[in-house]
Amino acid sequence: MTGPRDAADVVVIGGGIAGISAAFELAGTGHEVVLVEREPTLTAHSTGRSAAQFLASYGEATNRRLSAASRQFLDSNADGLADSDVLLPRNVLWVAPARHEAQLEERLRANATTGTPCDRLDVDEAMQVCGALDSAWVAGAVLEHGGFDIDVAGLHQAYVRGARSRGVKILRQHGVRGLASAGDGWRVDTDAGEFSCRVVVNAAGAWTDEVAALAGACKLGMRPLRRTVFTFSTSYDCDNWPLVISADESFYFKPEGPGQLLGSPADEHPDRPGDARPREVDVALGIEAVNRATTLSIRAVRSTWAGLRTFSPDSVPVVGFDPYVPGFFWCAGQGGTGIQTAPAVARLTAALIGGEIPAGDLGALESQLSPKRFAAV
């Protein structure tokens, strides 16, 4: 069905954390914004499937700077729009078995570059932080302070509330199936109506290359990588445990409520954009890895899911106007840090669409994030 043609300044494609945060910031800088999402639920894909961790030291250097630039907004509970705390303290314990302790030293060096406070722990000290570590497996640990659980649903809802109050039209079940340049803008053809606009923001997560193709832009080679998650019960009093992650990132687990833990084999399987499903073998490998390092003795899981972490070819997000297709803006490739970097990415998106380069660190990142870096010379 084609509804009446509607006009907006900017159409944002995708209602996950990237799209909703961009819509919020764009409306705050005076743009008339329509957000279109294919699913009935805005957080149906990666945003609703994350491990919900803020980890300042995680990812490439550029991701880490985006995370730092996002802290203030997250600390302020989304400028007071969230009902409760968006960040709740949850430190991170990097653990390593014998003969792999060099990875802990690397971790200490990497954290020194971000100024993240860390302590090197011996086995006894590590077991005081997480009583389920197996002393026959763990040889040492690094406790990284300043990590947090993120209330992802609360943050996303705060953005929805803020965007609506700024006049953003949020349209679910409006999958974009065509993009045609029209005059100095776009005609956006969706499952439930047609829109005209000056700028299209491509915040379609794993589908960003597909949306680019609709616009006649070159695909950038975005890589959706599937990651598996499972939850399980434990008789340990685990509420105050940190996120425990092996130094080679071959597994992690963290508290998920009283007597509940969330685990993952930290897998990265290339996949197609879509409704990612967990494979039994990956759940089994995750259980095996956690059981090897701990006395948790997982035998049964409560729930399992998988989600896509979508990376650009150089694993740095892509934020900026396409160099060849006018009015087509990329907000893509947030990989494994898309929640914790969303506030900064959204602010940069709004500034660049408004024709500005923001002052400070965010402005300095503009060229590193630009899709121009992939342009043929």
Ligand SMILES: Cc1cc2nc3c(=O)[nH]c(=O)nc-3n(C[C@H](O)[C@H](O)[C@H](O)COP(=O)(O)OP(=O)(O)OC[C@H]3O[C@@H](n4cnc5c(N)ncnc54)[C@H](O)[C@@H]3O)c2cc1C
């Ligand atoms: C297991 C796992 C653990 C993670 N852990 C963390 C973590 O601890 N911390 C962190 O910061 N990040 C984490 N991430 C990464 C984070 O979840 C993602 O980077 C982030 O959610 C990406 O947001 P997005 O809005 O780009 O994508 P999505 O949430 O996938 O949103 C994209 C939306 O675009 C819509 N769409 C696509 N095509 C169209 C179309 N043609 N028309 C209309 N709509 C369309 C889709 O339906 C989708 O809803 C994790 C991810 C996974 C999978």
